[in-house]
Amino acid sequence: MLRVTIIGAGVSGLACAIRLQELSKEKNLPLELNLLDAGPKPGGTLTTLEQDGFVMEEGPDCFITEKPAALEMSKKLGLEGELIRTNPALKQSFILKGTRLYPIPEGFYMLAPSRLMPLMTTPLLSPLGKLRAALEPFVKVRRDPQDESVGDFVRRRLGREVLEALAQPLVGGVYNAYPDDLSVNACVPRFKDMELKYGSLLKAMAAQRLRSQNQVSGARYSLFVSFKKGMQTLAAAMAAQIPAESLWLDSPVQALKPSDHGTWEVTAQGRAQEADVVVLAIQPAKMQPLIGGLDKEWEKLLSAVPAHDSATLNLGFRRQDLGHPLDGFGFVVPAKEKKLIVGCTFASRKFEGRAPGDNVLLRGFLGAEAVKEIKTQGENTVMEKILEELTPILGLKGHPIVHHWASYESSMSYFRPGHLSQAIRLEQKASETKGLYLAGNGLKGVGVPDAIAAGQSAAEKIFSSK
Ligand SMILES: Cc1cc2nc3c(=O)[nH]c(=O)nc-3n(C[C@H](O)[C@H](O)[C@H](O)COP(=O)(O)OP(=O)(O)OC[C@H]3O[C@@H](n4cnc5c(N)ncnc54)[C@H](O)[C@@H]3O)c2cc1C
Structure with a gap:
């Protein structure tokens, strides 16, 4: 019998629990599952x-x-x-300037344009800002493998105005952080690849636009999807896969301690529970009080991923x-x-x-x-x-x-410059710590699909050694 306790019943913890149950059946290895959440309902931020x-x-x-x-999980759950x-029917989103809303220049995605003309005619940039952006194809490629901030990257390639008027609100809205605090390699790696491969974001984005125009259209799903009754549909369907006796709500985990015989002692609501394996499906900032004290490196690695x-x-x-x-x-x-x-x-x-x-x-x-x-x-x-x-x-x-x-x-x-190497080390550190696994949105990506994938990946790792 493998006793697994998952801390956090957001989509990451739920996805981990679902995959663990499947693997337990596939491998014929009995599982005792406990999924603990501090809040009154499963699903975390999906409400x-x-x-x-x-x-x-x-x-x-x-x-x-x-x-x-997330799409695969939705299909699997019917x-x-x-x-x-x-x-x-809607094709645009806006950016605020003063008290007016201006359309995001057509073809501008996250931090770079695929078409120059809409950028040259937008009221969001001054003539100088436009000129600076138009010179992007002539900017020298940075080949230094050292990570840089999204802010430095956009300033370097497209100029300060594009950063402040367009990229900052677009990227900042996804990560809830300023571009100078965000890693290019972790947050927007495809733009760094574009610089390296094409020597210019404008050229790369234009080539990508042509390719997608030539592709037969008719994608089954739009780029972003939701549910008729809202995102909680997904959380509720995932939670329905977990037996009631395995789900512990209103149970904030207060302490997590390795025991002398290689197991973990999980304390929630003053009650200690023993587990062979613990999965932390919470943000690194919230892992900190639970495992930051294990040693100095844990503390340093966890505090490097703020929220x-x-x-x-x-x-x-x-x-x-x-x-x-x-x-x-x-x-x-x-x-x-x-x-x-x-x-x-x-x-x-x-x-x-x-x-x-x-x-x-x-x-x-x-x-x-x-x-x-x-x-x-x-x-x-x-x-x-x-x-x-x-x-x-x-x-x-x-x-x-x-x-x-x-x-x-x-x-x-959010992922600071240098995040990728920190995240690799965090995972290594977890693999060096017997019975401890990490999931959640603080390792590889911050969206719902990333959190689900992180939970599933933790479950796979647990069973890969069984
Ligand atoms: C306002 C907002 C809007 C967002 N918009 C989008 C969007 O449109 N699209 C998108 O893809 N992503 C979006 N995200 C990000 C996305 O919601 C998250 O990345 C994802 O839901 C994270 O899932 P999770 O399971 O890792 O964490 P969470 O959903 O945060 O779940 C973690 C769970 O752990 C519990 N917990 C924490 N500490 C403890 C403890 N000590 N003991 C027990 N339980 C604990 C919490 O109660 C919580 O239920 C948004 C996030 C927010 C906050």
Whole structure:
């Protein structure tokens, strides 16, 4: 009998548990599984709230289909019929400048353009900024294998303005961190590959655009998908695979100690449990108090993968109370605009079924700075400030008819320059520690598919030695 305790029942811990159960059957090795979570429900950040016909996402509102793990999991759980695509009638998202929303220049993806003309005509850049970006193909290739920050990379190739007006809000929105704190090799490796292979991001992106134009279209899924009833559909279906006696909710693990006979003692709610194997399916920042004290290197490696706080604010309005046509998926806000809100999704435009009748649902995303304000001034004050921010941008004429806050402590790991070698060492360190495995979103990627893949990979490793 193999006794496995998983700490964290987010999608990573759930995926690990599901794969462990499958492997236990395949290999005919009995398993005693305990999945512990600090919170009252499984699924971690995947929570959807239905209120007055509004379907509000507290955490992630979709996942990317290019990385297969979440899509494959959905299919395996029979959720294919529940999947919904992003609104095919909408083609754009916006960036805020002042109080106006400007479309992201066509063909601009994350931090580089595939077409020069839309970049040359956007009001988001000055003539000098445009000239600097147009010189990108002539910028010398950096072949130094040493990692660099996303900020340095974009400044070097496309100039400061492209970084501040476009790349910072787009990349920053995904990682909830500033580009100068993010690793190129870990966060946007394909752009580094483009520089090395093509000598220019513009040339590489243009070649990629031509290739995709020549491909027969008709992909089955859009790049991002969700579920008719929201992302909790996935979390609930995954949790339904775990026997009730294995799932321990409201059970924050307070201590984790190796025992003298090669097992682990897991303490939750003052009660100690013994396990042969422990999987930490939580952010490295949250592993720190549990295993950071094992030795100095653990402490150093775990503190090298920080995580910021974040919050979301769902706002349901009557359509007539908004002056903007909401003709896109939403907008992101450059840091230089100094707003509380980092991004705003036009949720009921992005996915169908999110708002009842003639109403609309917006969802604001807030970073660590705003969370600090919530803590000191309270949600109501911060909401009023956000509504003030949104009023000139979206032409708000009234108060929301529904609103809902959610906040997350250290839930979004981000990858600093040098992350890849740190992550490799972290995994090595875990493999040198008997019965200890790592999962979650702090190792290889920060999205839902990455977290699922990390959980599955931990399960495979546990059984590979059996
Ligand atoms: C606001 C927000 C929006 C996001 N948007 C997207 C998006 O649109 N698309 C996308 O792909 N990704 C998005 N992400 C990222 C994505 O949600 C996460 O990467 C993914 O869900 C992480 O899953 P996880 O299981 O690793 O961690 P989590 O979901 O954080 O789950 C970890 C679980 O561990 C529990 N836990 C923590 N410490 C302990 C302890 N000591 N003892 C017991 N239990 C513990 C927590 O209660 C939690 O339930 C978003 C994240 C946030 C916060």
